[in-house]
Amino acid sequence: MWIGWIEFDVLLGDVHSLKEKRSVIRPVIAEIKRKYSVSAAEVGNHDLHRRAGIGAGVVGPDQRHVADVLDSIEHLVARRPEIEINSARRRVVSSEDF
Template sequence: MWIGWIEFDLLLGDVHSLKEKRGLLRPLLADLSRRTEVAVAEAGAHDLHRRAVVGVSAVGADLPHVRDVLDRAERLVADEHPEFTILSTRRGLHSSED
């Protein structure tokens, strides 16, 4: 079994409150969950208006599948959600054999 994760450090556009931030993040999290079948959550920068850290995780039987799922999640954020600027991404892959 393989476990993979990707963490996005995102810059949000013209956001002036945490309520506006949540309003932008909610559709992104739902879209990632629905279209890539991953677990997703806001994982950091909770008190900053214009920054968000979003974590995505996937589990699969083989490494190529898990990599593909994480790649699709990254493309979805980069290509289909222009309201966010990706400042950085970090990835991790682990086998249950580790």
């Protein structure tokens, strides 16, 4: 079994409140979950209205599948015009590594 995760630090465009921030972040997280059947959540910078942390995790039968899903998630987030990716960190490990 292979486990992979990706974590984004993103900058949001024209957002002036935490309420506006959540109206931008929630649809992105929902789309990631729906499209790729993975776990995803806002994982950082909860108190800042123009920055956010978004994380997603996937489990799969082989390393290639997990890496492909993470690539697809990164492309989905990068295509969103209201979001600028400051950084993206990822990791893929085998369950045998634990």
